[in-house]
Amino acid sequence: MAVGTALHPRSAAALGTSLPVPVPRRSASGTGRRNSLSEAAIGRLPVYLRVLQELDRRGVQTVSSVDFALAAGVGPAMLRKDLSSLGSYGTRGVGYPVGSLLASIGPVLGMTQDRRVVIVGVGDLGSALAKYGGFGSRGFQIVALADADPALTGKRLGSLAISPAQELGRVIAETGATIGVNATPAAEAQQVCDALVEAGVTSILNFAPVVLSVPQHVHVRNVDLSAELEILAFHAQRSRPAAVAAEVGR
Amino acid sequence: MAVGTALHPRSAAALGTSLPVPVPRRSASGTGRRNSLSEAAIGRLPVYLRVLQELDRRGVQTVSSVDFALAAGVGPAMLRKDLSSLGSYGTRGVGYPVGSLLASIGPVLGMTQDRRVVIVGVGDLGSALAKYGGFGSRGFQIVALADADPALTGKRLGSLAISPAQELGRVIAETGATIGVNATPAAEAQQVCDALVEAGVTSILNFAPVVLSVPQHVHVRNVDLSAELEILAFHAQRSRPAAVAAEVGR
């Protein structure tokens, strides 16, 4: 039988970062305005939002799909299709109204909701994330920190105290966090993930290089930094065919 | 004209993190053993590699596509297809030999090459990355740090001194770094990116939430942490349709 008790007893795991995994595809229910957004389009919305905010800040009122697309790093046709499936607010012959679009896309990405985040694992990465201003500036509020290491619990980081990981349930209940960031080492990641799920968190951003098992209703996105570098390394190497042929053929 | 001089004069920009962008598709030259790997498959290789290393560590010698796929969080058919396009080392009726597969996939991801990394931007995130053990354990060596802030330059972080960002060219030439990690704030990111490219770096991992412009031969992958949270927020919200309908319809 080889692999033995495969990593965990639950369902198949979610692999995030848009590495397309056989997600069972939640059939088109939901909020989708016109025809629901494709998964790929959803991944582009945050970029669109950022570009719109930048345009707005510069006082731009209207933008064509060509200029918008250029700034977002996509093709104009795709951008139009994405916006169109959002319900489309463009005017033919003119372009898209920056303000209205912002007001439409923002809520779609939950900007108007409560978005409280708990970070578990306050090592180097966890504390960097806790201090990172980018979350706050985009409407996410870090409301709690937790770590399994007793040496850290009780300490403060900015305005937040670090709670013991064992008390995750209570901390989440008290703070109302709905998003969990898992910045623990690989060995603890599944356990922490389980605790988050147990406490009712349904969105998890996972930095640990492991495939987490979660129930279907929980969304996991993985950020695997080493994997990113490996993918870059792969491409770098394709540019110099000879180098590897020797290695692999050996 | 609206957007005006769109963000940068160079070519269209690369959006990484596998958000599939209209990459001009480098036509199938290169190292690919059998029929070349799809971009999606390439993104899964690091996961496969990690699983194989774990199996190897546990002393597992052979693994079936079903068990392997389960551990990697993908479907067995996809895993077989991916491995098959790598040149396939499986044995029918038996499974895949862990050791040989490792020896095959490793080099494909550049594990046997020199993989020297320079980190630019030694703020919270940059220093967390510099201290992160995960890179080293997967064969990446951080050989240089740089920052534009004069208050930081000259300081040390672990065994490395922080160089002034202005000297990136020299630092890269001296250390032979081929991969650049851009952990600078959004406002500086394009400038740093330009400097990296100028210095001959052709692989960039970008954490700044901006669309970088680079020449065609340079590969960029973006890790946008806020975007990840926004995508989670989007999905979380789809689970509660009513909440947003009110917001958007307003």
Place this chain on the structure above:
DNA sequence: CTCTGTGAATATATTCACAGCC
């Protein structure tokens, strides 16, 4: 005439399902 919205065409990716080998 410009620029959006969108069906149709194409390109990619994933899954099925089964032939063929161990």
Place this chain on the structure above:
DNA sequence: GGCTGTGAATATATTCACAGAG
């Protein structure tokens, strides 16, 4: 019998190209 390798079928995503609104 069990399991891989892979063509064919399906599902997703992207791009084209043009009708039609302003």
